[in-house]
Every structure is written in C-alpha cells, then in structure tokens.
Amino acid sequence: MSLLSWVSILGLIIIFYSLSVLIPIILRTRSSFIMLMALSLVAYLGSNLTYLISPDFLTAIRWFNFSSLVLLVSSLFSLIRESKPIFARFPSYLIYLPFITLLFFPLVADQNVITNLLLGTFQVGCVIVGIFMFGISQIKNKDSLLQLVGAFIFLSAISLFWFTPVFPDNKVVITEMLIIAGILITSIGLRKKYLIKNID
Numbered sequence: 477m478s479l480l481s482w483v484s485i486l487g488l489i490i491i492f493y494s495l496s497v498l499i500p501i502i503l504r505t506r507s508s509f510i511m512l513m514a515l516s517l518v519a520y521l522g523s524n525l526t527y528l529i530s531p532d533f534l535t536a537i538r539w540f541n542f543s544s545l546v547l548l549v550s551s552l553f554s555l556i557r558e559s560k561p562i563f564a565r566f567p568s569y570l571i572y573l574p575f576i577t578l579l580f581f582p583l584v585a586d587q588n589v590i591t592n593l594l595l596g597t598f599q600v601g602c603v604i605v606g607i608f609m610f611g612i613s614q615i616k617n618k619d620s621l622l623q624l625v626g627a628f629i630f631l632s633a634i635s636l637f638w639f640t641p642v643f644p645d646n647k648v649v650i651t652e653m654l655i656i657a658g659i660l661i662t663s664i665g666l667r668k669k670y671l672i673k674n675i676d
Contacts, residue, residue, distance in 0.1 A: 480531075483652045484524040490656050491521045494663035501670040508571065509558055510666070512551035517659070519544035535585050538595075542581055545598040549574040552605045559609065596638055603631045622665025629658035 498514040501507065523540035526533050553571035560566075577594070584590040606627040613620035633654035637647060 480649055480652065481528060483649055483656070484527050487524045487652060487656050487659075488521065488528075490660050491517050491524070494659050495521075497663045497667045497671075501666060505670060507558065507670075508554040508568070509551050510670070512547050512554055512571075513666075516544045516547035516551060519547055520659075538585055538591055539581065542591075542595060542598070543578065545595065545602065546574045546578055548602050549598060549605075552602060552609065555609055556605075559613075596634075599630075599634050599638075603627060603634060607631065619669045620665065622668065623662050626658045626662030626665060629654055629661060633658065 494517055495514060498510055498517070501510045502514060519540050523537050523544065526536045526540060531537075550571050550573075553574070557565050557568065557571060581594070584594070607624065610620040610624040610627055614624050633651045636654065637651040640647070
C-alpha cells in the first residue's frame with residue numbers, strides 16, 4: 477500500500493471525527509453553513525474512498541473533489557448570509573448558485589487544464605473568503621481563532637500544491653496532510669464555538 481493510501485485512510489478517520497462533531501451542531505443550530513460544510517466533508521470522503529478503491533478512477537475523484545469545493549463555497553455564502561442582520565440578508569436560494577457549475581463540470585472533467593483551473597479558482601476563493609470571515613469573527617467575538625488557523629493551513633496546502641515546484645514526489649502527500657490538519661483544527665474550533673461555548 478502506498479504512502480498516499482495510508483494518508484487517505486487517516487483522512488477518512490479525521491473526516492468521520494469531524495462529521496461526528498458537525499452533526500450535533502446541525503441538530504442544535506439548524507445552520508445551513510454547518511450543514512453544507514458537513515456535506516462538503518461527505519463529498520471529500522467519497523474522494524478518499526474512491527482513491528482507495530482504485531487511483532485510476534481519476535474522473536470520479538475529480539468529481540468528488542469539485543463537488544466538495546462547490547459545497548464549501550455554498551457553505552461560505554451561507555456564513556456570509558448568516559453574519560448579516562435579518563433585514564439585510566440576501567435571499568437564501570442565492571447560496572446555492574455555485575451548484576450550477578456542477579452541471580457543466582462533466583463537460584470538462586477529462587480536460588486537465590480547465591479542470592485544474594476550476595479546482596484552483598474554487599480553492600483560492602474558499603480560502604480567501606474563509607480567512608476574511610473567520611478573521612472578522614475573531615476580531616469581533618474572539619471565538620474563531622481555530623477556524624482562522626485552519627483556513628491558513630488550507631492556504632498553505634493550496635500554495636504548496638499549485639505554486640511550489642519543490643518536493644514533486646511528496647507534494648501530494650504533504651498537501652493531503654495539511655488538508656487533513658486543516659479539517660481537524662477547523663472542526664475542533666467549530667465544536668468549541670457552537671457546542672462547548674453554548675453549554676458553558
């Protein structure tokens with residue numbers, strides 16, 4: 477079994493843990509932000525499972541990864557909406573606009589350049605919005621430090637994968653490890669913010 481396969485198994489463990497953290501938050505808050513984030517993790521779970529079954533299922537892996545990113549973008553749109561006063565919120569259906577891209581993704585799934593451009597654009601967009609939103613929340617409420625740290629870890633993963641030519645053999649492994657760390661830290665931060673804080 478390759479090193480990346482072991483990393484995928486570790487990823488599955490962390491994803492299951494993160495889902496166990498997010499589901500009680502969803503039941504408590506009914507937050508679209510958390511619900512979409514949990515669905516994003518489920519799609520990423522599908523990507524890891526598909527890779528473990530066969531790394532040759534590249535189109536399916538890309539589909540799961542892109543679906544995960546679309547769900548994450550929608551989750552962040554929902555976070556933006558929830559952060560505004562009720563009278564200033566945009567219509568809830570607008571948070572699902574990124575799903576339109578899923579209709580066109582099969583047309584370009586086999587074209588590496590376009591697929592990488594889409595994946596990179598969505599990844600950078602998610603990280604920038606995440607850093608912005610969690611940064612504002614941390615400044616205002618002092619309750620989003622771990623989420624902000626997680627967002628910077630995701631930024632490190634994206635920067636390593638797309639913009640760093642060094643360590644070409646281990647780049648994917650290191651990137652996946654950073655993503656796993658970001659998922660774990662962000663989940664712990666959300667648990668602290670939405671569950672432990674409310675209990676206290």
